[in-house]
Amino acid sequence: MQKQKINSxxxxxxxxxYSHGYKIDVGDSVLIFTTGQIAMDKAGNVLHPGDAGKQAEFIFESLQKILNEVDASLDDVVKPQFLLPTWMILPKYHQYATNISKTPSPFQL
Known part of the structure; x- marks a missing residue:
């Protein structure tokens, strides 16, 4: 088994x-784990306060940048896990998330 840190x-x-993620080679397969993401710029400022849709968009773009480092994409994601501060923002999150995956899968981002 080989581990590679992912840092963008x-x-x-x-x-x-801290690393943005890990790529783990387990022989004939590769597993990729990413860290949790928040809507924050390089200077540490919160982006799009109060706009869950824009924050979701930024977070998915961040995840894609991490995955790009190891030649992967959001279409390769098997099991996402998202923590939302309140269920009330779920519709805005889904409004963006349902449009990003091009590959049908047993889950919804």
């Missing part, structure tokens, strides 16, 4: 042992 220069400078 598109984000704020990393602190400590």
């Amino acid at each position: 220069s598109d984000f704020a400078e990393r602190m400590g042992a």
Whole structure:
């Protein structure tokens, strides 16, 4: 098994042992794990306060940048996990998320 840290220069400078993700080669397959993302620019400022749709868009773009580092895309995602602060923003999140995946799958981003 081989592990490769994923670090993109598109984000704020990393602190400590933090990595944006890991690519793990397990023989005939590769697993990719990414860290949680928030709508924050390189300077640490919150982006689009109060607009869950715009924040979701920024977060998905951030995830795509991380995946690009290891020649993957959002279409390769098997199991997403999202933590939303309140169920009330779920419709805005889904409004954006349902339009990004081109590949049918057993889950919805």
